Amino acid sequence: MSTVISSATLVGLRNKINEAWFYPETEVVQARLQQHGLSFQARQAITAQAASWVTTLRADPDxxxxxxxxxxxxxxxxxxxxxxxxxxxxxxxxxxxxxxxxxxxxxxxxxxxxxxxxxxxxx
Structure with missing residues (x-):
């Protein structure tokens, strides 16, 4: 399956990114946390899994x-x-x-x- 995105769409997306560049980070993060719909327990589980992966990667001598x-x-x-x-x-x-x-x-x-x-x- 191929997805084709028009140049106008890409320009519009880039403009939205440029507009958001200077938004206060704390506000954006809080808005995204509310937007995704994950419960506090789900976020804790995700954080624990990520920490486990980091520990495993750091323990690898190669x-x-x-x-x-x-x-x-x-x-x-x-x-x-x-x-x-x-x-x-x-x-x-x-x-x-x-x-x-x-x-x-x-x-x-x-x-x-x-x-x-x-x-x-x-x-």
Whole structure:
């Protein structure tokens, strides 16, 4: 099954996201908590399950993809800083041409090849 979304719909959705960007977080979270219809007990069960997953993941001695990524591209590297800046700015970009320019600006000058030396990792 294929879902086709028109450009006008995408623009409308992006406008709604942009409008909501500065809403007070506390108010938005409270509204969403009331909107979803989950009981307090259900939310407690979800929280307990999430905590269990976090504990299990943290106990695993093998680094997962995200940990490997953060170790490779930490904020002590130019590439890590470029990726962080890109991630922070990504949601605020109004259109595709501007996004393409942002990506070129943020990651174009980095030395990505040095991260490929001596590893089989895809990172």
């Amino acid at each position: 680094p997962n993809l995200m940990e490997s990524f953060l170790a490779e591209y930490g904020l002590s590297t130019d590439e890590g800083i470029a990726l962080m800046c890109l991630a922070e700015a990504y949601l605020r970009v109004p259109d595709t041409p501007t996004l393409d320019a942002l990506i070129r600006d943020k990651i174009g000058g980095a030395d990505w090849a040095r991260h490929q030396q001596g590893t089989d990792s895809l990172l």
